[in-house]
Amino acid sequence: GDSVTQMEGPVTLSEEAFLTINCTYTATGYPSLFWYVQYPGEGLQLLLKATKADDKGSNKGFEATYRKETTSFHLEKGSVQVSDSAVYFCALIPSGRDDKIIFGKGTRLHILP
Amino acid sequence: DGGITQSPKYLFRKEGQNVTLSCEQNLNHDAMYWYRQDPGQGLRLIYYSQIVNDFQKGDIAEGYSVSREKKESFPLTVTSAQKNPTAFYLCASSMPTRSGRPSNEQFFGPGTRLTVL
Numbered sequence: 001g002d003s004v005t006q007m008e009g010p011v012t013l014s015e016e017a018f019l020t021i022n023c024t025y026t027a028t029g030y031p032s033l034f035w036y037v038q039y040p041g042e043g044l045q046l047l048l049k050a051t052k053a054d055d056k057g058s059n060k061g062f063e064a065t066y067r068k069e070t071t072s073f074h075l076e077k078g079s080v081q082v083s084d085s086a087v088y089f090c091a092l093i094p095s096g097r098d099d100k101i102i103f104g105k106g107t108r109l110h111i112l113p
Numbered sequence: 114d115g116g117i118t119q120s121p122k123y124l125f126r127k128e129g130q131n132v133t134l135s136c137e138q139n140l141n142h143d144a145m146y147w148y149r150q151d152p153g154q155g156l157r158l159i160y161y162s163q164i165v166n167d168f169q170k171g172d173i174a175e176g177y178s179v180s181r182e183k184k185e186s187f188p189l190t191v192t193s194a195q196k197n198p199t200a201f202y203l204c205a206s207s208m209p210t211r212s213g214r215p216s217n218e219q220f221f222g223p224g225t226r227l228t229v230l
Contacts, residue, residue: 041223041224042223042224043117043203043205043221043224044156044203044221045221046218046219046220049218089155089156100158100161103155104155105153105155106155
């Protein structure tokens with residue numbers, strides 16, 4: 001079945017470091033891909049999305065490119081801040097199925113000042 | 114402001130009691146969802162509803178029940194049959210596209226943390 005695999009955390013970086021959180025997926029066709037962010041004690045917020053191959057989603061300095069050939073949607077940021085500390089979830093909606101979203105297990109990011 | 118509200122933020126329940134978690138949205142969204150979040154396990158879908166008066170079981174529906182009598186509201190009842198109910202519960206909704214089909218993006222509420230004493 002359809003699934004999302006993301007790197008296990010926690011990931012600890014110093015402020016201004018380069019961030020990559022890996023995400024790969026298994027799905028037929030062309031799913032829509034998402035990154036959500038969850039700050040402590042809160043619900044999830046959509047960070048960025050891409051709905052077709054080679055699309056790049058971007059928001060708040062974060063980027064992710066939909067790579068069909070490697071079935072990946074890695075999240076990157078050039079210079080992280082302490083305020084980026086949160087849990088990041090990669091997710092997909094299967095092609096032709098708008099009623100379900102499949103989440104990865106989440107990656108906790110901790111940024112040190 | 115438009116959004117999704119969940120109440121209460123923290124909830125304590127004694128073993129053997131049923132408890133109902135509230136979820137309300139004023140975004141005019143057709144579809145609503147309930148997820149359970151446990152440490153290290155991500156989100157798991159409990160129930161979802163695509164339209165008023167209709168809902169479907171998700172991956173972990175046992176011990177839970179829902180209703181969808183109004184478009185704006187999708188309450189979740191955690192029954193005494195749920196053996197391990199302590200968790201963080203998240204409600205979400207999604208909006209229809211112009212074509213009438215649900216869009217891709219889900220909007221989340223702030224969550225309710227349920228603790229069984």
